[in-house]
Amino acid sequence: QKEVEQNSGPLSVPEGAIASLNCTYSDRGSQSFFWYRQYSGKSPELIMSIYSNGDKEDGRFTAQLNKASQYVSLLIRDSQPSDSATYLCAVKRSGAQKLVFGQGTRLTINP
């Protein structure tokens, strides 16, 4: 079992709808959580970081964290075709430097 699990998809969402991406992690010592967007052949681009339980909103993106359930999610409102990409969930343990990534969810927004 991977430390960070994501549904690999593909997840297909109509344009303008809400895309919901989920991630679970196994290490209870994890303290920092990140969502990256990666287009094919490109580098991961940081979208959101979240450190405490609850919701964090930034524009069309909302990250949700539930440490008790070891669950983090990303909601994308008013999805656009340009949101089509692979979304990587990454987790960092307290005191550690490295990010541990999930396998990514491929999201397709259909016009």
Add this chain to the structure above:
Amino acid sequence: AAGVIQSPRHLIKEKRETATLKCYPIPRHDTVYWYQQGPGQDPQFLISFYEKMQSDKGSIPDRFSAQQFSDYHSELNMSSLELGDSALYFCASSLGVDEQYFGPGTRLTVT
């Protein structure tokens, strides 16, 4: 805003050759990370440096070594290259243990 710079962007080497990848972090960032991403896989942490000292180590082969210099740039040296080393190599930087920002990557092909 200035981003992480990596060179070269593409590199073709033969088996058993040596390769050196360079990374220039975002100005004022003091921590550098190296990740390897194989085809269809998530990024895997190799090694990190904080203030020119190795700060964390992941699944980096003994054939690989890295260092961070006084100007904070970092180099990843890879020797006795194998076909399986073909991958995208990303450098990321951060200020302390804050959010990591990725460079464009170096695509290494070993033939």
